[in-house]
Structure formats: C-alpha cells, structure tokens
Amino acid sequence: MKIGGNEPKGADYWTKRISEQEMPALCSTVKTLEKLAKDDVSSMAILGRSVMHDNALTSRILRVANSATYNKGISQVTTVSRAAVVLGFDTIRNICITAKLLASLLENKNLTPGVYQRLLKLMARSFQAAMLARMMLAGHDEEMQEEAFIAALLYHLGESAFWSMGGPLANELDKALDGVDDHVATLSLVREHLGTSFGQLTQGIARHWGLGEVLIKSLNNPDERMPEIRAIFVANKLAQELSEPYPDLAELEKRVKQGAEMMGLKPEEFKNRAIQCANATHKLAEAYGAKELIEFLPQTERLLETQESLNAGRWREADVSFQLRKLKELTGFAINKADINQVMQTTLEGILQGVGVDSCAVLLLSPSRKMLQPRIVLGDNSEKIKREFIVDITEPTHLFRQAVELKTPMWIDSPDSPRWRLQLDEQLKKSVSKQGFLLAPMMVDTKVIGVFYADRGLSGRGFDEEEFDNFTHFTQLANVCFSASVRQ
Template sequence: MKPNNNTNKGVEYWTNRISDLEMPALCSTVQALEKLAKDDVSSLSLLGRSVMHDNALTSRILRVANSAIYHKGTSQISTVSRAAIVLGFDAVRNICITAQLLSSLLESKNLAPSVYERLIRLMAKGFQAAMLARMMLSQYDEEVQEEAFIASLLYRIGESAFWSIGGEFTETLDELLKECKNPTEERSMIRENLGASFPQLTQSIARHWNLGELLIQAVNHPDDQRPEIRSIFLADKLCDLLSQKVIDKDELEKRLTQAAHFTGLDVDEFTLRMQRCAQATHKLADAYGAKVLLDYLPDPRRINQITEEALVVEPPLYIPNLNIQLAKLRELTAFVINKTEFNRIMQIVLEGILEGVGVDRCGVLLLSPSRKQLQPRIMLGRDADEMKHGFIIDLSDKKGLFRLAMEHKESLWIDNPNALKWREQCQELPAQHLAKLGFLVAPLLVDGKVIGFYYADRGPSQRVFMEEDFQAFNHFVQLANVCFTVSLK
C-alpha cells in the first residue's frame, strides 16, 4: 500500500504501522521504561520485571552490563535490577532500549538482500555515532552522556524502521534510490513515495514512543549549539562521511576540525580517540550479539589513509589453493547445520571462489524486483568497485546467456565468448567487463527458484579455466545454494 502523499497522513500511516505491526516489542519496551520513576527505589525491581519475560533480551542486557565498556568491578552482575544499582538507571535503560532495537531490526525477516544491507549499514552508522557522541561528551556528567548516546543511536530510527518492514514497497524504493544522482534527489524521491521525509518519521516515532525531548530537538534543530545536540550532529556527520565509498576530503577536514574544537583537542588527538572509540564499538557490538554490524561499522582509520600518499600496490594474483577451498567448504557445511544470515554465506562462498578456485574477480548478481535485470550484490577481486557499478545485465533478450541459464538452472563455462556457439548469447554482457578468455556462471537457487547468479572470471590476468576449476566452482555454488535455502526458511 502506498500512503496518501499528504505529509501528515504519510507520517501517521508509517508511525502507526511501525508501532503496531512491525516493531511492537521495541515500542512497548520503550514505553514501559519511560513509566518507571528514575528516583524511586521501587523502579529498580520494576525494571527487572519489565524485561524478565524475555530471556533472550535479559541475557543480552546482562552480557553488555558485564562487558568492559560498562562494568569496572570484579563481581558478575546477575540480574537486571542489580545492573541498575551498579551502573545506574539511565545506563541500564539505554542498554535495554539498544538491545531491543538491535533485536527488532536484526531479526527482520524476508528482506531483499539489497534492503537488508541498506538497513545494516544504517544501523552500523547509528551504533558508531552513538559511541562517538558519548566519547565527545566525556567531560560531562554520565547522565548527559547516556542521553546523547541513545538520542544519537535513534537519530535515524524512522529510516531504519521503514527499511525493516520489507516487502515490495521497500524493494521498489530501494531500486529508485539507487538511480538518484545526489542526496537532494534521494530526499525528493523519499517524500514522493512515502508522503513524508525520514526525519519527520523519526520525530513522529520519538513523540509516539516518548523517546525524549533531546532526540526531537536534535532532529528538528541540528545546528543547535547545545553540547548534547552538537555532539549528536557531528557524530552523525563523521560516521556518514566515513561510510562513503569515496570520502569528500574537504568535508571530512571541516567536520574533524569542528569536532576537535568542540572537544578542546587538536585534530590528531581527536582522530586517535575516534580510533579507540571504534575499537570499543566493535567490542560492544559483539557483546550485544550484533556481529553482523562489524563489517559495516564506519572505520576512522580511513582518515589516515586519505591524509597520506597512497602506495601503488599490485593486486594479488590468486592461484588455485586446495587448502583454502577445503577451509571455506567446511565453513559452508557448518552453515547448513547452523542457520546463518544471507550476507555471511555470500561472503564466504565468494572468498572460497576468489582465493580457493583462484580467479581474478567474482560476485553474486541478484534479480531486480521486476526480474528484468541482474544487478551486482557483492563483487570481490580486481576492479570490484567498477564491476559492482557497471556489470548490470539486461534480461530482455530471451536468447541471452543468463535467460537460458535461468531456464535450465545449470552452470555454464563459457570458454570463449567470441566463439560462434556463444557470441549471440553473450551480447547482453557489458563489453567493457567481458572476459575474453572465458568466465563461469551458475544460478543462485533457493528452494529450486533462481534468484540470481554467481559469476567468476580471470579477465585481468588473461588466464584460462581448466576442467578442475569449473568443478571446484560448481562445488562451492551447490553447497552455497543449500545454505541459502536453509537460511531463508
């Protein structure tokens, strides 16, 4: 359903849907915590009782409360109410909210891979920004730090909650946003389709869930110079910059200078503290059981990389390695037994093909929602970034290579794309990326249905494939298809 383009109705529609249908557990947890009086001793036991019915949530809260980030004592904290006594009500309240937020979003079911990645990247940025905002307020009271932490974490809750809904509507908007050339176009596209902006949705959720005045003020008045709001704004900007594939050096220098001035540090010292903060964020994400965020957390080490002269390094030439093949196949076999998330499976199978089979580049291409195109989801190896943006396959030609492979659900070894038997089918492939000495293709199957393809070639090094290479490639994709089927059930 597409909501009415009237802004108020659009905001109301999405707020109600998220609160009542998509994330009711988080909504009720936040509202229950808000009702507890911070200065009332009885609130400590009430806090424990409010989450004790959820064993997974309680376990996650206690694991975080006992982590080095929060607990400096020697004795273990064994109850939520005890955690509130040792750490303070505000800290435990925020741990509860963070744990429930991560649980609600990370367990979003049946998201398209592209939408899921967008959600994970957004969550990772928010998590790192929350830690950074708290670090920037280290000279202030703990209450101020905790308030800024949770407001920064929830700074984009409207956007995160929307993507977690999944379904055709989110997939369509995701595809539309990929076509936008700049942030202004993206914002216009979002308003046109949602009937509201993501910040407006965040404000509405914040009011509906009683998430606190600081979050509302931070979204409404990002240029406010109050320390809490200033830290939230700068943390969000820095993490957004560090998450970009290509960093705007001038913009980064500007935000670093502003943040260093805010904290009273020079830029080098602030950068060092950012890097330490990033290490702490990795540990905290692990304590929350959110390991999926680790590969997507903004990396402050990139600041050093863009301020130093980059060394020209020849990319590695991967040759077939049976030991790596065996190790990666074992990992995939474990995924069949222990259900694993989609993106992790993709990463392991492609690493096995790249480093084990010994190719120059490989990737997974997924069908678009309309099933009229194949678009790169992950590409590894040489020219991976160029391939990810340019290796888009049009499936309109019924005689095309991928249409035939989709119909017959079989792996193909195209030994010479210019040979007579392949030339016509290969016309759909982008000429600039066509490996002249051949490539390998296999369908990505879930419950027997083709949802995409695996691709591998040795184009840059101009090496040919042998029969054993094709068999090893097939071994990986067949096992990965079993893993995907298990993971999506």
C-alpha cells in the same frame, strides 16, 4: 506515485503502522521505560517486569553491563537489579532500550538481500555514531553521555524501522535508490514512495513513543550549540562519511576538526580516540548480540590513512589487476543485461581504482538536453562535484556539449590553454581540474544520455596516453552494457 494501487501515506500513517503493527512490543517497552521517573522506588520493579520473561534480553543486558565500555574494573554483575545499582538506573534503562531496538530491527529474516544490507549498513552507522557522540562528551557527566548515545542511536529510527518491515514497497524503493548518490534525489524518491521523509518519520515515532527531549531537539535543531546536540550532529556526519565507499577528504577533515574542538584536542589525537572508540564499538556490538553489524561498521582507520596519503603525497595509481576485474564484470553485464545503475557504479569504480584518478562522475543530460548534472560521483572531491557540476550546455561551442554531439572521448590536457579556455564558462573553469580532465559520452545505442568525467585535480597530476586509453576502454564497454540492457 502509486504503489499497489495506493497513494503514498505520509508520516502519521507510517508512525502508526510501525508502532501498532510492525513493532508493538518495542513501542510498548520503550514507552514504559521512558516514562519511568528518575530515582523512583518503583522504577526497578517496572524495569524488572519488562525484561523478566525475556531470557535473551536479560542475557544481553548483563553482557553489556559487564563489557569494557560500562564495567570499569568492578566485579562482575549477575542480575539486572545489581547492574542498576552499580551503573545507575538510567544507564540500564538505555541499555535495555538499545538491546530491544537491535533485536527488534534485526529479527525480520525475510528481507531481500538489498533491503537487509541497507538495514545493516544504517544500523551499523547509527551504532558507531552513538559511540562517537558518547566519546565526544567524555568531559561531561555520564547522564549526558547516555542521553547522547541513545539519541544518536535513534537518529535514523524511522528509516531503520521502514527497512526492517520489508515488503513490496521497501523492495521497490531499494531498487529505485540503487546507484543514487545524490542527497536531493534520494529525498525526492523517498517522498515519492512514502509521502514523507525518513527524518519526519523519525520525528513522528520519537513523539509517539515518548522518546527523550535530546533526540527531539537533535532532530529539530541539529545546529543547536548545546554540547550533546552538537556531539550527536558531528558524530552522525562523521559516521556517515566514514561509511562511504570513497569518503570526501575535505568533509572528513571538517568533521574531525569540529570534534577535536569539542573535546579540546588536536585533530590527530581526536583521530586516535575515534579509532579506539571503533574498537570498543566492535566489542559492544558483540555484547549486544548484534555481530551482523560488525562487518558494516564505519572504517575509522581511514582517518589515519587519509592524513598519511595527504602528507606523503600518495594517491591512487593505476591498478591493472583491478582494471581487468572490473572490465570482466562489465563484460558479464553486457551478456546478462545488468541494471543501468549497476553498470554506472562498476564503471566508475574501475576508473577510480583501476585507472587511478582522484574523482570521477556520471553527469546525466536533463530532459531538455540543455543541462548536465551529477548522478553518481566517486572519489575524494565528490561533494564539490555534486555541488558545482551543474553544467549549462546551451552554448554550441561549450566543451561538454561537444562531448555530447561529437560522441567521442576527449582528453582536455589544460583547461586554461588557448585550445580549450574559450569553450568553458567561467563558473566551470573554477570547478574543473587545472591539470586537465577526461570526458566520454554515455550512450544507449546511438543516443547520448550523459557523459563520464574523471580528473586528478587534488593530487595535481595530469594524464598520459595510456591512461586516456584505459578510461576510454571502460566508457566504451559501459556503453555496450547500456545498449544491451534496453534491448529485448
């Protein structure tokens, strides 16, 4: 894909541009700090020269050094040199790198709202992951904890640096990714625009800046069984899932179990520790002068809410006020010709929270019109749907093909009943809810481009006539919006 007449550049180009044009001061500081030998007499003098002319940086370092995370009841430190004596040079060096990184990435105020929000979400997620990784290594020495913290914080440095640059390419990629919820599709779009992946860009920067071995290993071998590498991996996965609008319950439980095993705790105790860690993260973000991140930090309290919902059998019920709010938004989209991705997202949100379902998705037709595959999935079973709902509709009698050809909503009350069972292939029978599901065509004018899907499989509930009508109302209004968006 050409942007402004140029081909995508690749990892080396972006690494050099970020290092030399976009963030030369950060690059220089990090290189200097990473080269300092442990316990070297000159280290403190070099560190001092790196920060002495930056009053704001010095202030942040001291605030962090005196925060509850680092100051364990000792008297307040008032100089960077004293902080290094009390906390250790390596800890102060990492605090300095973190402070410089946050300040550098957040200083560009000329970003579009969409790009700036992507940057804040990503940085908040990385900051929380860093604190979780540190927490998981509580039984190890402080040096390992600090190494894991900084590596987890920098785990998505390439992507953060790209968004912080702003500009036409960032704006274009932001729009292209809007509403895309599939990992493979996201990777493809990033490669198409940049000529590389964000992961490769992070590796390039890590090598160029001389960042620590722990970060390099965590990027190249995320499945490594070393405690610090394992902590970084699990912390990132956990923070990522907790940042989703509708976390996958199974994925959350899996990561909680892994973290609990690492710490020798029961899952419930690990969840409580994670919530305490989140509270500390809020305070530390303030100490670093990064209050902008607080609103976007992953919501770890969901860990308890999730378990309570599972234990008590409480699931999403119909919410009439939420339905009306989302229907009103869709009506506005029909008038103002909103982006198709925005329409899909809003429709699914209305179905999920308003109608009260466990899972819902948009499945788009392939160019050959022989396959349906997930585009956006919301709800508690999203990863399973993304993985398993690649639907072959070449058979004329296939249920999903009928939804496309008949152009009408369908309520499949029991997939195993004589009425429906011969119209589903064996693989799909294993994936759809046994309690039934809802289908409706996605249409632009009279052309079907995909289908809406909704179920209540995890909670073991079915649907009634009113709920089917509400689902139908949302999908029909969405089709009006789709048609309006493509008209001149």
